Amino acid sequence: MKYYIIAGEASGDLHAANLMKAILKEDTGAQFRFWGGDLMQAVGGTLVKHYRDLAFMGFLEVVMNLRTIARNLSFCKKDIEGYNPDVIIYIDYPGFNLRIAKWARKKGYNNHFYISPQIWAWKEGRIKAIKNDIDAMYVILPFEKDFYEKKHHFPVHFVGHPLIDAISERKLIEPDAFKKEFNLDDREIIALLPGSRKQEIQKMLEVMLSITDHFPQYQFVIAGAPSQDREFYEPYLGDKQVHLVMNRTYDLLSLSTAALVTSGTATLETALFKVPEVVCYKGGRISYEIAKRVINLDFISLVNLIMEKEVVKELIQHEFNTKNLKKSLEHILEGYPRAKLFIDYWDLEKKLGGRGASKKTAQLIVQSIKP
Numbered sequence: 001m002k003y004y005i006i007a008g009e010a011s012g013d014l015h016a017a018n019l020m021k022a023i024l025k026e027d028t029g030a031q032f033r034f035w036g037g038d039l040m041q042a043v044g045g046t047l048v049k050h051y052r053d054l055a056f057m058g059f060l061e062v063v064m065n066l067r068t069i070a071r072n073l074s075f076c077k078k079d080i081e082g083y084n085p086d087v088i089i090y091i092d093y094p095g096f097n098l099r100i101a102k103w104a105r106k107k108g109y110n111n112h113f114y115i116s117p118q119i120w121a122w123k124e125g126r127i128k129a130i131k132n133d134i135d136a137m138y139v140i141l142p143f144e145k146d147f148y149e150k151k152h153h154f155p156v157h158f159v160g161h162p163l164i165d166a167i168s169e170r171k172l173i174e175p176d177a178f179k180k181e182f183n184l185d186d187r188e189i190i191a192l193l194p195g196s197r198k199q200e201i202q203k204m205l206e207v208m209l210s211i212t213d214h215f216p217q218y219q220f221v222i223a224g225a226p227s228q229d230r231e232f233y234e235p236y237l238g239d240k241q242v243h244l245v246m247n248r249t250y251d252l253l254s255l256s257t258a259a260l261v262t263s264g265t266a267t268l269e270t271a272l273f274k275v276p277e278v279v280c281y282k283g284g285r286i287s288y289e290i291a292k293r294v295i296n297l298d299f300i301s302l303v304n305l306i307m308e309k310e311v312v313k314e315l316i317q318h319e320f321n322t323k324n325l326k327k328s329l330e331h332i333l334e335g336y337p338r339a340k341l342f343i344d345y346w347d348l349e350k351k352l353g354g355r356g357a358s359k360k361t362a363q364l365i366v367q368s369i370k371p
């Protein structure tokens with residue numbers, strides 16, 4: 001059968017690639033055409049557009065790129081019609097995907113959504129479009145099932161979180177070989193995860209790097225995103241003794257003592273590696289002021305949201321500065337009771353539902369579209 005998949009970000013590329021592998025086990029003749037990235041391309045099929053050309057961060061940035069987004073929407077519709085898939089699978093990326101889904105519903109295509117948009121955080125009104133246009137929704141966070149079914153009377157499948165599979169199935173590395181490859185010494189490592197989009201990295205990395213001189217007993221290593229080239233990071237390094245590791249975030253986290261992490265999926269990845277972290281976020285001033293008025297959440301990180309309490313420290317907008325970041329890092333390195341943190345991290349993993357998210361989702365999709 002023919003599968004058309006739309007993933008608009010790095011995390012979507014990872015989860016879609018694992019879903020594609022699982023689909024191939026259920027449907028050996030599966031054909032894929034997709035919007036995504038290198039990981040999906042490695043599985044096989046036709047890459048239509050790379051996510052690095054699609055990701056725009058914040059309200060203002062989206063407005064500034066409306067023409068590009070409109071062209072992409074038009075092109076996507078024509079491409080779907082030309083391919084005529086048996087099912088369209090949307091991976092998060094709601095601003096774009098829900099528009100395509102509305103059009104696809106009218107055209108009679110089968111719409112499946114894997115990894116729910118975070119409508120529980122903002123734009124809850126999107127539930128109407130989801131109810132109207134989506135045939136099946138596969139959610140990966142435990143509280144999302146109650147949100148959809150109890151609050152909005154829309155049945156969904158809770159399949160567990162695919163990050164558990166992605167992390168547990170990764171190839172283990174030899175620490176000494178990794179350190180030698182990237183010229184690291186024997187000091188403990190603090191990982192810097194400034195995000196995957198250019199706008200994120202530009203806002204986050206400068207502040208993260210501003211504290212490195214205060215911790216000479218540690219070595220700081222930047223996790224370079226697969227969506228960016230090495231050259232993009234080099235101006236931020238200057239004369240600082242900071243290392244850059246491209247496309248090896250999981251390997252880096254497996255060896256890290258602590259991490260400074262931009263809010264997003266990476267906060268959950270860091271927790272699943274059992275690494276103490278400080279969660280950081282800073283958006284454009286206008287975008288942040290708008291978001292503050294429409295998002296009604298107690299926390300910004302997935303770790304704290306899932307656990308419904310502050311497990312990891314969050315520094316948001318004006319609180320994300322050199323002074324606070326230094327103090328927060330000192331706390332998790334020296335003062336925080338690590339045993340309690342690790343217990344919380346284990347509880348978090350249990351709440352995420354265990355292994356098999358990609359397999360469960362693939363089975364449900366293939367069974368539902370079989371002729």
